[in-house]
Amino acid sequence: MPSTLFGFTITDHKKVFAIALPMILSNIAAPMLGLVDTAIIGHLPDAIYLSAVAIGAMVVSFIYLLAVFLRMATTGYIAQSFGADNLAEQRQHFNHGLTLAIGLGIAIAIASPWIIDFSLWVVQPDAALIPYASTYIGIRLWSAPAALTILIALGVLLGRQQSGRAMWLAIITNAVNVMMDLVLIIGLDLNVAGAAWASLIADYVTALVGIYWCAKALNWTPALLKIIPDKLSQYLNVNGNIFIRSLVLQLCMATMTGYAARYGSDIVAVNAVLMQFLMLISLGLDGIAYSVEALAGAAKGQQQPxxxxxxxxxTLVWSCIFAVFYSLIFWLFGAQIIGLITDLPEIINKAENYLPWIILLPLVGHWSYWFDGVYIGLSLSKGMRNTMILAAGFGFLPLWWAGMPLQNHGLWLALSGFLLMRGLFQALWLRLRWRQVV
Structure with a gap:
């Protein structure tokens, strides 16, 4: 009899972490390299460069974050065809994803002047920052075809359970970016433009590596780039549903961040510190979500309910374990973690008042991370869209409204309730439709 843990074989636990661990490591490596990137800009003689890059990177990241539906939809479809051992279908999904990524990326690049004007109108930075931020965004948006292609490559590699290579794509992007920062910013003194060109070069290098790895895995050549209109329409429909889901999520997060400004600049700083705890949570929970995407998707492709x-x-067992572990760590060491993030006494004191929300967050939020993985693996894009809208309508918005007298505590109540309602609606939707979807 094989040895077991929690009622599951050790071999299967290893399969979960063979996918999860590389993605956890890439999640850790990316911000560490990003710190080097920021440090290079931050050591330029004028702080205006760092501020301009921060604003520009926020705008570009928001656009690319909305495009994450490309990765999600591709992972689900590839995982299912990988499980069914259907290489031709995997190539077809790659064709559709690559076509959409490049087409959408070119459209974003062409629309960059209007995107710049609109985004800076929304952000309203200081007048001195506008030329630098505009330069940064304008250059970065021409990397959109490459950045979106990377999402497709990640989807293919994760769907095929090649998370080691998916991890290396993330590391390559950041490593090339840092090296080009040294050449263009320090060596050629290009400041903000240098930072933007460094990121653009990193995106195109990584995209080429990603396409090469996908082509090798799928035995694919450009001659096989053929489009099937009916299947492309289905692929677009799935991507549209996930886009709406991501947009609603980002609007809720932006509402929370933006509304904090009404309570003073200190509260904005406090919430910026506390949001780092969400990043820590995602390190582990995203890894488990990637595992269930690939493994449940492959099982669906094999028609094994x-x-x-x-x-x-x-994977739910491990999601729960990670959630309890995070809550314990935040309970025992939350104040020390805040002290590592900032050394401003007034921010530390105020942030500690919100630690109970941070301790609660993993327990109420891990369900939504895990269910996202299940829904992606089974290609339940309509369910992702509908449950997100329901969670926003019956969770975030009413709690945000009711919690206004509580000020910032009300915002954290709204966020916690939103995450909890996401998990509840996802569980209910899946339970009602389980026999139809598997």
């Missing part, structure tokens, strides 16, 4: 249940149960 019992294996879907099995992988869902096993």
């Amino acid at each position: 019992e294996r879907i249940r099995y992988w869902c149960k096993l």
Whole structure:
């Protein structure tokens, strides 16, 4: 009899972490390299450069974050065709994803002047920052075809359970970016433009590596780039649903961040510190979500409903373990973590008042991370869209409204309720439609 842990074989636990661990490591490596990137800009003689890059990077990241539907939809479809051992179908999904990524990326690049004007109108930075931020955004948006292609490559690699290479794509992007920063900013003194060109070069290098790895895995050549209109339409529909889901999520997060400004600049700084705890949570929970995407998706492709249940149960166990672990760490060391993020006494004192919300967050939020993985693996894009809208309508908005007298505590109440309602609606939707979707 094989050895077991929590009622599951050790071999299957290893399968989960063979996917999860590389993605956890890439999640850790990316911000560490990003710190080097920021440090290079931050050591220029004028702080205006750092501020301009921060504003520009926020705008570009928001646009690319909305495009994450490309990665999600591709992962689900590839995982299912990988499980069915259908290489031709995997190539077709790659064709559709690559076509959409490049087409959408070119459209973003062409629309960059209007995107710059609109984004800076929304952000309203100081007049002195506008020329630098405009330069940064204008250059970065021409990397959109490459940045979106990377999302497709990640989807293919994760769907095929090649998370090691997916991890290296993230590391390559950041490593090339840092090296080009040294050449263009320090060596050629290009300041903000140098930072933007460094990121653009990193995106195109990584995209080429990603396409090469996908082509090798799928035995694909450009001659095989053919489009099937009916299947492309289905692929676009799935991507549209996930886009709406991501947009609603980002609007809720932006509402919370933006509304904090009404309570003073200190509260904005406090929430910026506390949001780093969400980043820490995502390090582990995203890894488990990637695992269930790939494993449940492959089981669906193999038409094995019992294996879907099995992988869902096993990954849920680890999601719960990670959630409890995070809550314990935040309970025991939350104040020390805040002290590592900032050394401003007034920010530290105020941030500690909100630690109970941070301790609660992993317990109420891990369900939504895990369910996202299940829904992506099973290509339940309509369910992702609908449950997100319901969670915003019945969770975030009413709690935000009711919590206004509580000021910032009300915002954290709204966020916690939103995450909890997401998990509840996702669980209910999946339970009602389980037999139809597997």
